[in-house]
Amino acid sequence: MNDILIQARDLCVSYRTSRERIKVLRGLSLELRRGEAVAIIGPSGSGKSTLLNLLNGLLRPDSGQLRVFGREAAELGEGDWAELRRTRIATLFQDGNLIPTLTVERNIAFRAGLAGLQQHGGQALLEHLDIAATAQRYPDQLSGGQRQRAALACAFAMQPELILADEPTGSLDQATAQRAIPLFFDAIRERTVGALIVTHNAELARRCDRVLELRQGALNPWDSALSS
Numbered sequence: 462m463n464d465i466l467i468q469a470r471d472l473c474v475s476y477r478t479s480r481e482r483i484k485v486l487r488g489l490s491l492e493l494r495r496g497e498a499v500a501i502i503g504p505s506g507s508g509k510s511t512l513l514n515l516l517n518g519l520l521r522p523d524s525g526q527l528r529v530f531g532r533e534a535a536e537l538g539e540g541d542w543a544e545l546r547r548t549r550i551a552t553l554f555q556d557g558n559l560i561p562t563l564t565v566e567r568n569i570a571f572r573a574g575l576a577g578l579q580q581h582g583g584q585a586l587l588e589h590l591d592i593a594a595t596a597q598r599y600p601d602q603l604s605g606g607q608r609q610r611a612a613l614a615c616a617f618a619m620q621p622e623l624i625l626a627d628e629p630t631g632s633l634d635q636a637t638a639q640r641a642i643p644l645f646f647d648a649i650r651e652r653t654v655g656a657l658i659v660t661h662n663a664e665l666a667r668r669c670d671r672v673l674e675l676r677q678g679a680l681n682p683w684d685s686a687l688s689s
């Protein structure tokens with residue numbers, strides 16, 4: 462089993478508009494191993510979502526080298542990326558990614574089913590996240606925080622190897638975040654999942670193995686002393 466989930470070297474990514482070329486990532490390097498959680502912080506517009514989309518196969522780099530699960534990303538086609546997102550990579554976006562026409566319970570079963578799992582422990586996950594009462598509701602019948610927890614349950618139910626999360630506790634109050642955060646780390650330690658977590662939540666960042674700051678298109682170890 463390959464222990465290195467992500468290996469990125471000198472990645473450059475830019476967006477083109479009709480007027481300009483916006484260089485967002487400028488020589489970004491990163492390594493993420495199984496069982497490791499890395500927090501990414503950085504100012505608004507620094508490229509955090511761009512980085513997640515790149516690692517998720519939704520964007521292609523202009524240059525640089527990216528290996529995911531030991532495979533050269535340049536050699537992966539759309540179908541390969543779709544397969545990875547179905548079975549090995551869970552992405553948690555701020556607004557959740559629930560299917561609006563399915564209840565919470567069915568969202569979980571669907572997500573696990575895509576990954577080829579019949580047993581997903583969805584009910585236990587909902588109980589752990591304190592939203593068991595929402596199992597039969599549709600996403601638009603949930604509060605923002607409940608939706609975010611349901612999305613977390615879906616992500617864990619697929620038993621991913623890599624979690625890419627964008628502010629996974631952003632809609633949660635402090636008490637609920639306190640319950641959800643250990644779930645992340647249980648999953649990471651027990652199932653040797655690697656996680657890259659964009660967050661401003663100090664508690665979440667503190668529990669990660671490393672905190673990296675995205676600034677001027679590159680990642681550097683975060684020096685809390687410099688920021689205070």
Ligand SMILES: Nc1ncnc2c1ncn2[C@@H]1O[C@H](COP(=O)(O)OP(=O)(O)OP(=O)(O)O)[C@@H](O)[C@H]1O
Pocket residue numbers: 476477478483485503504505506507508509510511512
């Ligand atoms: N599709 C696009 N076309 C052109 N520019 C884009 C596009 N998407 C993002 N950008 C620009 O790229 C830069 C990085 O955006 P990105 O969303 O990755 O930042 P971010 O760090 O996630 O920001 P935030 O913390 O505000 O969510 C920004 O300057 C943004 O305006």
